[in-house]
Amino acid sequence: MTELIWSELDQRAVDTARILAADAVEKVGNGHPGTAISLAPLAYLLYQKVMRHDPADPRWVGRDRFVLSIGHSSLTQYTQLYLAGFGLELDDLKALRTEGSLTPGHPEYGHTAGVEVTTGPLGAGVANAVGFAMAGRRERALLDPNTPLDQPSPFDHHVYCITGDGCMQEGPASEASSLAGTQKLGNLIVIYDDNRISIEGETSIAFTEDVAARYAAYGWHVQHVDWTGGGTSYSENVEALHDAIEAAKAVTDQPSFIKLTTVIGWPLPTKAGDHSVHGAKLGGEEIAGLKSELGFDPAVAFPAEADVLAHTRNNAAARAAAAKAEWTQAYDAWRSANPAQAELFDRLAAGIVPDLSDALPVFAPGKKATRAASGEVLTAIADVMPELWGGSADLAGSNNTTMKGQKSFLPPERSSHEFSGDFSGRVLHFGIREHAMGNILNAINTGLTRAFGGTFLVFADYMRGSVRLAALQKIPTIFVWTHDSIGVGEDGPTHQPIEHVASLRIMPGIDVIRPADANETAQAWALALSHTDRPSALILSRQDLPIIDRDAAGVAPATDVAKGAYTLIDADGELKVVIIATGSEVSVALDARDALQAEGIGTRVVSAPCLEWFNAQPADYRAAVLPDGVAKVSVEAGVSTGWREYVGQTGEIVGIDHFGESASGAVLFAKYGFTAENVVAHAKTAMARLG
Numbered sequence: 001m002t003e004l005i006w007s008e009l010d011q012r013a014v015d016t017a018r019i020l021a022a023d024a025v026e027k028v029g030n031g032h033p034g035t036a037i038s039l040a041p042l043a044y045l046l047y048q049k050v051m052r053h054d055p056a057d058p059r060w061v062g063r064d065r066f067v068l069s070i071g072h073s074s075l076t077q078y079t080q081l082y083l084a085g086f087g088l089e090l091d092d093l094k095a096l097r098t099e100g101s102l103t104p105g106h107p108e109y110g111h112t113a114g115v116e117v118t119t120g121p122l123g124a125g126v127a128n129a130v131g132f133a134m135a136g137r138r139e140r141a142l143l144d145p146n147t148p149l150d151q152p153s154p155f156d157h158h159v160y161c162i163t164g165d166g167c168m169q170e171g172p173a174s175e176a177s178s179l180a181g182t183q184k185l186g187n188l189i190v191i192y193d194d195n196r197i198s199i200e201g202e203t204s205i206a207f208t209e210d211v212a213a214r215y216a217a218y219g220w221h222v223q224h225v226d227w228t229g230g231g232t233s234y235s236e237n238v239e240a241l242h243d244a245i246e247a248a249k250a251v252t253d254q255p256s257f258i259k260l261t262t263v264i265g266w267p268l269p270t271k272a273g274d275h276s277v278h279g280a281k282l283g284g285e286e287i288a289g290l291k292s293e294l295g296f297d298p299a300v301a302f303p304a305e306a307d308v309l310a311h312t313r314n315n316a317a318a319r320a321a322a323a324k325a326e327w328t329q330a331y332d333a334w335r336s337a338n339p340a341q342a343e344l345f346d347r348l349a350a351g352i353v354p355d356l357s358d359a360l361p362v363f364a365p366g367k368k369a370t371r372a373a374s375g376e377v378l379t380a381i382a383d384v385m386p387e388l389w390g391g392s393a394d395l396a397g398s399n400n401t402t403m404k405g406q407k408s409f410l411p412p413e414r415s416s417h418e419f420s421g422d423f424s425g426r427v428l429h430f431g432i433r434e435h436a437m438g439n440i441l442n443a444i445n446t447g448l449t450r451a452f453g454g455t456f457l458v459f460a461d462y463m464r465g466s467v468r469l470a471a472l473q474k475i476p477t478i479f480v481w482t483h484d485s486i487g488v489g490e491d492g493p494t495h496q497p498i499e500h501v502a503s504l505r506i507m508p509g510i511d512v513i514r515p516a517d518a519n520e521t522a523q524a525w526a527l528a529l530s531h532t533d534r535p536s537a538l539i540l541s542r543q544d545l546p547i548i549d550r551d552a553a554g555v556a557p558a559t560d561v562a563k564g565a566y567t568l569i570d571a572d573g574e575l576k577v578v579i580i581a582t583g584s585e586v587s588v589a590l591d592a593r594d595a596l597q598a599e600g601i602g603t604r605v606v607s608a609p610c611l612e613w614f615n616a617q618p619a620d621y622r623a624a625v626l627p628d629g630v631a632k633v634s635v636e637a638g639v640s641t642g643w644r645e646y647v648g649q650t651g652e653i654v655g656i657d658h659f660g661e662s663a664s665g666a667v668l669f670a671k672y673g674f675t676a677e678n679v680v681a682h683a684k685t686a687m688a689r690l691g
């Protein structure tokens with residue numbers, strides 16, 4: 001066990017962090033001072049004594065990961081990033097929560113050095129931490145396959161997560177923690193700030209279970225450090241906390257949970273323990289009292305004692321140098337012993353996606369559900385892209401998310417009759433935990449590997465918070481959502497997406513891709529994987545769809561998917577009407593075209609798998625595909641919202657603006673008008689309107 005050395009300067013630095021948190025909130029007039037004040041010793045312990053990191057190289061591969069799941073308490077992290085020298089200075093703390101600052105209200109990934117993931121939506125951070133721990137396990141297995149788990153590897157690291165009462169009440173944290181127990185993630189340490197206070201005051205009104213017992217039941221290693229002496233006193237026993245962390249590190253086959261019982265805002269003179277300190281400035285008098293109590297000058301805001309800063313920055317730099325020297329030795333040895341893996345590492349570290357064009361399957365005309373095509377694509381590209389892994393929320397057989405022949409990502413002893421694996425496995429089993437799945441995927445996709453996850457499209461709602469976080473952070477998670485319309489059929493309206501595609505399209509920063517057939521699906525995968533700066537949604541059919549014959553005269557190649565919307569087949573003769581369709585409705589549009597052409601009406605069919613990509617095309621391309629002054633009809637088995645933009649005021653929209661029902665998909669398609677006859681009728685209406 002590492003011995004803890006805790007000097008007077010360390011204590012002074014902790015107290016400085018508390019005061020900076022109080023002053024920063026006071027200056028801007030809003031924010032969350034309370035928890036940052038009481039958790040300063042914990043955060044300082046992690047940043048200055050426990051975690052392996054390098055402030056001069058915040059993305060160092062050998063670093064431990066840190067997740068502040070209580071994102072509202074961003075000052076808990078900002079003050080430590082400042083003290084350790086990650087690039088934040090006093091002026092940044094003074095600019096807390098103001099426009100353009102490096103210290104936004106909640107920590108933001110890609111914005112502030114040292115922030116591994118954006119947090120703020122409570123519970124998501126815990127799920128991210130589980131994702132980081134899973135990523136750590138697989139990256140090690142992928143890159144250092146010859147080192148047994150009980151031997152050290154340069155790819156070993158710990159994931160530390162600070163969480164609170166709010167996160168412990170939220171679904172994704174519980175979902176992910178349950179999975180982490182099953183996964184035996186011994187590299188994960190979650191520290192729960194049990195201060196029993198949230199915004200409405202004491203948590204006794206809404207949250208009373210024994211959280212530690214719950215984590216024990218999940219299969220975690222659980223410890224309790226009580227700074228309140230059972231409610232009788234207050235002593236920040238940093239040594240006991242350090243011992244607990246060391247004990248947690250020694251447990252390698254279970255994730256660790258440390259319940260740390262605290263008083264919010266301690267040692268504020270009058271407001272410690274009061275819920276008002278959760279999210280409001282403290283007032284000058286209270287802050288003056290705090291400063292006096294801690295031996296600081298009450299008249300000085302933002303104290304900057306040179307010896308304190310020198311101590312913390314030198315300590316962090318010295319620890320980094322020592323850790324890095326040790327790590328670099330191991331890393332160099334690994335490189336020379338594993339040249340093929342070193343080459344792979346270099347590609348992954350550079351963020352290079354391999355060229356998939358030779359591996360992508362080409363589907364001959366016939367019939368195939370796009371979900372089935374998707375599964376075949378995944379299997380086909382598995383060897384070219386060893387960094388790719390993924391799975392489903394218990395719907396692998398339906399989502400076709402399993403790369404055939406690949407092992408599962410599991411502790412070997414968790415193998416089942418159907419699935420066996422180890423930590424090199426590439427098939428993920430999320431259980432029925434969509435929201436955790438999304439957050440886990442996001443964390444994985446900030447690292448060296450690429451991960452996807454699937455469920456039914458209708459349950460995208462269950463995970464929407466994580467999808468939004470992927471988009472906000474520009475993380476290239478791929479969401480595989482199958483069973484994409486009333487075509488689901490007999491399962492009925494609870495399982496039939498109606499508003500989902502439109503509601504995903506209105507979210508900024510995510511590409512929503514609904515391929516028309518198997519070959520568009522292959523292109524969709526290649527394009528989604530090639531985009532490393534944003535998430536993608538693959539919207540796939542349950543039912544078989546015709547595979548369009550791309551060799552037939554006048555039919556555009558599937559590679560045109562990259563344009564977002566393209567003329568799949570143009571009018572024979574003078575162009576009279578354009579039918580623009582997505583996914584399963586493209587074949588309906590093609591049938592409608594046949595009927596219209598038979599009547600001598602020149603009809604173009606535009607396949608529009610991704611409106612975001614189409615919208616990004618030059619205006620002249622868009623105008624050429626959807627020319628002004630020509631009648632237009634859209635066909636999509638979802639709400640009509642959004643389509644007016646593409647068909648214009650005189651155009652027609654074939655959509656469904658109500659819920660479905662339990663019947664076969666074919667019956668529902670016919671009943672709700674997704675038929676060639678109905679599209680023909682709407683085409684004629686649109687044409688008549690133009691005169």
Ligand SMILES: Cc1ncc(C[n+]2csc(CCOP(=O)(O)OP(=O)(O)O)c2C)c(N)n1
Pocket residue numbers: 034035070072073120121122123163164165166167170193195196197198199264278
């Ligand atoms: C999903 C979600 N719901 C609601 C909120 C708003 N919110 C921010 S902090 C908070 C209370 C958190 O309580 P706790 O975790 O105990 O933090 P502490 O009061 O100890 O700082 C709430 C409800 C949020 N950030 N995320």
